Amino acid sequence: MKFHYFLPTKLAFGFGALDEIGAEAKALGGTRALLVTDRVMVKTGIAGRVEESLKGVSCELFDEVEAEPRIEVAQAVADRVRAAGYDIVIGVGGGSSMDMAKVASGLATNPGPAKSFVGNNLFTKKPLPSIMVPTTAGTGAELTVTSMVTVDGHKQWINSSLLLPSAAVVDPELTMSMPPGVTAATGMDALCHNVEAYLSSAASPITDSAALEGIRLIVANLETAFDSGGDRKAREAMSAAALMGGIALQARMVYGHSIGYTIATRFRLPHGVSCGVPLPYMISNYAVACAPKIGRLAEAFGVDPDGDPADVGLAVGERARGIAAHLKVPTTLKEVGVAEGDLAALAEECVTMYPRPNSPLVFDAKSMAGLYRRMWEGDLRS
Ligand SMILES: [Fe+2]
DSSP: OOOOOOOOOEEEESTTGGGGHHHHHHHTTOSEEEEEOOHHHHHTTHHHHHHHHTTTSEEEEEOOOOSSOBHHHHHHHHHHHHHTTOOEEEEEESHHHHHHHHHHHHHTTSOSOGGGGOEESOOOSOOOOEEEEESSSSOOGGGOSEEEEEETTEEEEEEOGGGSOSEEEEOGGGGTTOOHHHHHHHHHHHHHHHHHHHHSTTOOHHHHHHHHHHHHHHHHHHHHHHHOTTOHHHHHHHHHHHHHHHHHGGGOOOHHHHHHHHHHTTTTOOHHHHHHTTHHHHHHHHTTTTHHHHHHHHHHTTSOOOSOHHHHHHHHHHHHHHHHHHTTOOOSHHHHTOOGGGHHHHHHHHHHHSOOTTOSSOOOHHHHHHHHHHHHHTOOOO
């Protein structure tokens, strides 16, 4: 066994953690902060609450982050952070806001257009210190090396271990006002991160232990958080599970997110819904390739772990499909609106644009087209 793990982010977790953000910012040398967020966070007062908690650190707002942010937004936040003497960047919101804050911290000290950083490990200078404040329980972006950007309609990534935030303040209180639809989509995203990282051939004992506990927490709490948004225990568990997903993501993911990317923009699906649709099929299709690990995955889902791996995988996939159905997340590509005639083209896009070298199952365009057809029909078998 051989693996690397690197996570330099200081973490404050729990109800009331937001009170610690001023001290964290000052400890990082922050005197003048750029708060990167979106207009919803400003309107709902959450950005204001963070600003207040930053006592003693002056704060200016960049509130132009959009869902699935385009590279132009990354450029706009870069222009803003470079134009004035900020010494710390704070990201407040879901994955999009945190991703743009991470990019801003990197582009503040590294010259060049935002587009030239799309790819892996292209930052050379140490970024500005950064603190992430998630307001959803989903992406785990507060603990990951990745910032997703949309370039010419396609999902691309800016990856660098230098983008790992200096600190993350995870206060479940900030997730309490999420409406059910957002709770469902972001919670499915967290489930996908944990499951896909667990199925990855780059998984390690560290990522596996985080992923299994993340899955266990989600299976026990996501439906409650969706049904009763005021349930503090469920919200707290979901915030922790999203963090587990961020920790697990160093194992990278399998094809679920790739499939999600091919349908997200076309069908205007929230990120967590787009990767949630393929999730049950990922579990059942990978079960034999991941046979030695499928029993522990089944246990985390509360499913009988004993038996033929293919059958166990089908039962776990069925359980995941049941959770998606409870959350009103579509479970077939047909429901999403994919036309039967487009399946082969989407499958081709999936394997060419979003390959997964760490997938224990190898797909070509033809075998992926078969999987797309089964996902269209709702057939969990591989
Ligand atoms: Fe995701």
